[in-house]
Amino acid sequence: MPENASTPAPNLDITPVPSTPDPVLAGFRSSIDNIDAALIHMLAERFRITKAVGEYKATHALPASDPGREERQITRLRKLAEESQLDPDFGEKFLRFIIDEVIRHHEKAKAEA
Numbered sequence: 039m040p041e042n043a044s045t046p047a048p049n050l051d052i053t054p055v056p057s058t059p060d061p062v063l064a065g066f067r068s069s070i071d072n073i074d075a076a077l078i079h080m081l082a083e084r085f086r087i088t089k090a091v092g093e094y095k096a097t098h099a100l101p102a103s104d105p106g107r108e109e110r111q112i113t114r115l116r117k118l119a120e121e122s123q124l125d126p127d128f129g130e131k132f133l134r135f136i137i138d139e140v141i142r143h144h145e146k147a148k149a150e151a
């Protein structure tokens with residue numbers, strides 16, 4: 039018998055493992071798991087496109103940040119947050135955190151161009 043025949047395959051399953059025997063809590067958490075996964079996928083897509091924006095800016099002598107665009111976007115999303123019963127201050131803080139990271143990437147892309 040080859041040496042590896044009895045070695046179990048590595049577990050590559052990323053399905054969340056229930057951490058509680060309480061079925062109600064487990065049901066809530068399974069929904070949270072899906073939402074968190076969607077957030078990660080959406081953030082990955084956003085950073086994929088802002089990376090392209092950063093490369094475009096770096097090669098077309100455009101500034102890394104655009105405060106006017108940021109302000110319009112924050113105003114629009116604060117209104118959306120209100121309509122969705124999300125605290126608009128939290129919505130703005132969350133977006134500001136992401137935009138600041140994007141600008142940092144754009145400045146780095148410009149410095150390396």
Ligand SMILES: C=C(O[C@@H]1C=C(C(=O)O)C=C[C@H]1O)C(=O)O
Pocket residue numbers: 088091102103104105107108111136137140141144
């Ligand atoms: C993505 C851009 O670059 C920066 C990042 C922004 C963002 O992450 O929403 C908005 C404006 C810019 O400061 C852009 O100019 O559109």
